[in-house]
Amino acid sequence: MSNSIDELKTAYDSVPMPENLNVIVSNAIKRGKIAVRNRRTKIGYVIKALSAIAAVFLVFVTALNVSPAFANTVEQLPGGKIIVKLVTVVVDTATIDSKRIGVQDAWETLQENLTVDLYQGDEAAATAGHFTVTKRTHPYSIEVSLAGVRAFSAANALPDLSKMRLFDDIYRLIPLDDSTDRFVITFTERVVLQYSAQPNPARLIIKVKDDRKATALSPATAPSTFPFYSLRTSSLPFGEEVGGAESMMRVELGSENARILRDDSGLYLAEEGLYATLAEAEARLAAVKQNANFTYELHIEKRISGATPRMISP
Amino acid sequence: MKASELVHSAQRGDAEAFGELMKACQEKCYRIAYSYVKNREDALDVVGESVCKAYVNLRTLKNPEYFNTWLIRIVINEAVNHVNKSRRVARTASVNRAPVQQDVTQAIEAIDLHEAMHCLNQNQKTVIILKYFEDLPLTQIADIMQRPVGTVKTYLHGALQALRLEVKEVIP
Numbered sequence: 001m002s003n004s005i006d007e008l009k010t011a012y013d014s015v016p017m018p019e020n021l022n023v024i025v026s027n028a029i030k031r032g033k034i035a036v037r038n039r040r041t042k043i044g045y046v047i048k049a050l051s052a053i054a055a056v057f058l059v060f061v062t063a064l065n066v067s068p069a070f071a072n073t074v075e076q077l078p079g080g081k082i083i084v085k086l087v088t089v090v091v092d093t094a095t096i097d098s099k100r101i102g103v104q105d106a107w108e109t110l111q112e113n114l115t116v117d118l119y120q121g122d123e124a125a126a127t128a129g130h131f132t133v134t135k136r137t138h139p140y141s142i143e144v145s146l147a148g149v150r151a152f153s154a155a156n157a158l159p160d161l162s163k164m165r166l167f168d169d170i171y172r173l174i175p176l177d178d179s180t181d182r183f184v185i186t187f188t189e190r191v192v193l194q195y196s197a198q199p200n201p202a203r204l205i206i207k208v209k210d211d212r213k214a215t216a217l218s219p220a221t222a223p224s225t226f227p228f229y230s231l232r233t234s235s236l237p238f239g240e241e242v243g244g245a246e247s248m249m250r251v252e253l254g255s256e257n258a259r260i261l262r263d264d265s266g267l268y269l270a271e272e273g274l275y276a277t278l279a280e281a282e283a284r285l286a287a288v289k290q291n292a293n294f295t296y297e298l299h300i301e302k303r304i305s306g307a308t309p310r311m312i313s314p
Numbered sequence: 315m316k317a318s319e320l321v322h323s324a325q326r327g328d329a330e331a332f333g334e335l336m337k338a339c340q341e342k343c344y345r346i347a348y349s350y351v352k353n354r355e356d357a358l359d360v361v362g363e364s365v366c367k368a369y370v371n372l373r374t375l376k377n378p379e380y381f382n383t384w385l386i387r388i389v390i391n392e393a394v395n396h397v398n399k400s401r402r403v404a405r406t407a408s409v410n411r412a413p414v415q416q417d418v419t420q421a422i423e424a425i426d427l428h429e430a431m432h433c434l435n436q437n438q439k440t441v442i443i444l445k446y447f448e449d450l451p452l453t454q455i456a457d458i459m460q461r462p463v464g465t466v467k468t469y470l471h472g473a474l475q476a477l478r479l480e481v482k483e484v485i486p
Contacts, residue, residue, distance in 0.1 A: 005442075013447070015344070018354055021344055024361060024365075028364075028366040028369070029366075032370050035366065
């Protein structure tokens with residue numbers, strides 16, 4: 001057997017080498033070089049094409065998120081609504097942020113922003129329309145009335161204000177009429193307020209800063225810590241009854257400052273007014289009871305500035 | 315320059331270094347290819363294709379010391395593919411292939427044994443070529459065939475048995 005293998009090996013080793021073996025190998029190396037170059041070029045093209053596609057996509061997504069006008073235009077195109085919905089980053093129906101400014105001051109000022117999206121039906125409203133902001137104290141709050149806007153985002157998905165230090169609560173009020181919506185934002189302390197409206201889509205931007213620096217520099221302007229007396233209804237669920245009480249206070253009692261507040265249990269109350277002393281409040285209550293057209297029972301509640309009203313059972 | 319240094323240079327794109335490497339082993343590649351396809355032109359095709367593939371994929375070779383093993387593996391795979399492709403073509407066309415041109419005129423005395431190699435399957439043939447013709451150790455053959463050494467031994471045992479049987483039939 002070994003001899004046979006040896007014979008085979010002899011035959012194997014005796015295979016004559018073709019004269020053009022060198023040429024074949026050289027040509028193969030040349031073909032290899034070309035293949036490597038082509039592969040690199042191909043990879044380069046693919047990378048460039050992918051980069052270009054990614055860049056265009058990035059610009060498109062950024063434009064949709066930054067420019068509401070562009071987003072509206074895209075939405076008009078067939079299938080545009082789906083595209084906009086897919087690529088638009090929606091953090092919440094209302095966005096909030098806070099930051100500290102003036103770190104060199106002894107009174108470091110806290111600034112917080114709240115953005116409220118406005119809707120007309122299910123669609124984002126294009127413009128905020130006419131709106132009024134009424135500042136209130138005890139507690140520090142603003143009441144925003146929006147004309148021509150049927151809903152605001154917080155009605156369906158209230159923003160989480162738990163991490164905010166200056167914003168305390170946001171809640172909707174019973175509308176005064178069919179074309180006006182109202183909501184209240186309460187603050188944890190006295191604030192310096194700035195607000196503005198932004199179109200396409202309609203947004204209210206509310207910026208607040210704490211007022212501690214002004215208070216510290218001018219103690220005379222500091223909020224009163226004395227108690228006061230609120231003439232109010234008992235706590236009622238959100239609905240017509242509390243809205244009706246507020247309207248009656250304005251119409252029948254001539255109380256221009258009548259308002260609706262939310263108490264510490266989440267129920268609502270209509271407040272006729274605030275009085276510096278108990279005697280003043282009792283006198284006003286007695287006067288109200290004389291008005292036969294006003295059928296709501298009122299209570300006197302003692303509060304201090306900035307405190308949330310307590311729940312009073314009917 | 316050492317072979318491993320040449321491989322490093324070639325991996326960095328030095329075609330001349332790759333040419334040097336090929337000069338050292340192109341004849342071995344041709345012999346291996348020839349022993350599968352048994353045809354000068356086909357063997358040259360196999361070598362050309364293998365060299366091209368080796369150049370293109372040289373960067374994937376992690377250990378330069380295994381360049382020879384790696385190259386032989388490419389040549390064997392290419393040769394086996396070539397043989398299989400030729401068989402498919404022959405079957406499809408239903409045409410008998412022309413008798414293989416025998417360049418091994420110097421090995422006439424071994425022609426029967428050479429033909430006896432035809433009865434071996436590809437794995438058995440590979441083991442015989444690498445073990446007895448190229449004098450490679452079983453571990454390296456196992457690397458080339460990407461099989462365990464035990465399996466290679468089994469192939470070898472089967473090949474020797476088949477050859478003995480075949481030789482018995484051919485040589486009374």
